[in-house]
Amino acid sequence: MNTRKKATILVVDDEKGVRQSFDLVLKDSYQVLLSGSGSEARGVLSKRKVDIVLLDIMLPDINGMDLLQSIKETDPNTEVIMVTAVKEIQTAVKAIKMGAYEYIIKPFMVDDVLTIISRALEKKKLVEQVAYLKDELDRYGKFERIVGSDKKMLEIFELIRSICDSDGAVLIQGESGTGKELVARAVHNQSSRKSCPFIVINCAAIPKTLMESELFGHIKGAFTGATNTIIGKLELADRGTAFLDDIDCLEVNMQAKLLRVIQEKEFERLGSNKVIKSDVRFLAASNKNLPDLIEKGLFREDLFYRLNVFPIFIPPLRERRGDIPVLLAHFLEQHAKRSGKPRRSFSQEALNILTEYDWPGNVRELQNLVERLATITKEPVIGLRNLNTLSIGRKPIKDMTLKDAVNAFERQYITDVLDSVGYSRKKASELLGVHRNTLLSRMTELEIKAE
């Protein structure tokens, strides 16, 4: 995780010689800051983000233990390593109970110091990753592979490949359920940021009053109820990607604040004036027409242009029907894997109906339908009859002439019966109570396929 930026280490010690020797040992691998007193250290900490503090227990002005406590309160992710003389070991042990990572005894061995620091950084990285993975786990299963074979989708895949290594913002637009979040994840997963966090900020779900703290974080006491320092999503997304979902739901005044962060790449936690620099790539999604919202004064035009560096428009499923069969197969496969049951398939007639259906809920609707069908169908092949139990595939007939409506009904009914008897025309004509030849001619007239 630490490939882009050197970790920052703050050395706090009143002895100049000690500061200098730490500096000498550390400066090749780390960015080193030096403070000769507790108050100087506080000054540095209020302005800079520090990964590790090497803290002398005996300081002239502030008790090292008090400083440890306030560092941990401000940012629990900062690791503190106490530096102590042999006679103060009891205090060092107490410091560890209070959250210090380790202690180093003066005079120190260079190798020991380097090992402890790299272990502390490793731990810090793990803690950050665990928090991130927990969040990811909640979403696991919902977001697996992205599939598609329609020309329009293949173009989107190509577009994703071509923009993934730029740092320019991406605005993903499309109806609900078309796969905007999946595309956002694909952009992140194919980029050089992939080993760093992908942080989702759901602008529709976060209450407006909490949005600012959610994005930027806040310090303890920033407002009533702020009992702890909380790190904001944009800070968590450092070196990774922030995905602003349903960006149209962001209030106009927050839009202005967000714009500033995108431009300056820095912000402050609520209640603090310490500037936090965060290297974030921004992705945003919306199922609204943003230019319309701009007209109405609900969306800032400047933010729109900032986000729309790379526009991706995902067409609704009904405009890329070529994807329907592969999506159906994909979700059947997923169901089989998850349930441990044999993989089902669709009959040709069922496939035809599903490919013609308009899918107002797009891929999400299709995914839910496959899930339900695969669960309730006992047979290996899912046919028209099974679709009918869910009343899918019947087009609304209110806009048709009576003749067309009757034909549509007859076509559907005959197809259902044929499907239920494995396309035996003999059995179907018996069930329908018509002569076999009548059935055959109706099938020709109504263009019902004979398989």
Ligand SMILES: Nc1ncnc2c1ncn2[C@@H]1O[C@H](COP(=O)(O)OP(=O)(O)OP(=O)(O)O)[C@@H](O)[C@H]1O
């Ligand atoms: N091309 C695809 N391949 C595989 N799964 C897909 C594809 N497109 C969408 N899905 C699945 O469909 C569901 C809906 O996708 P997603 O949540 O990304 O849609 P969305 O556009 O963000 O919807 P909304 O606007 O409602 O938030 C998800 O479970 C996703 O995994």
Ligand SMILES: [Mg+2]
């Ligand atoms: Mg979404």
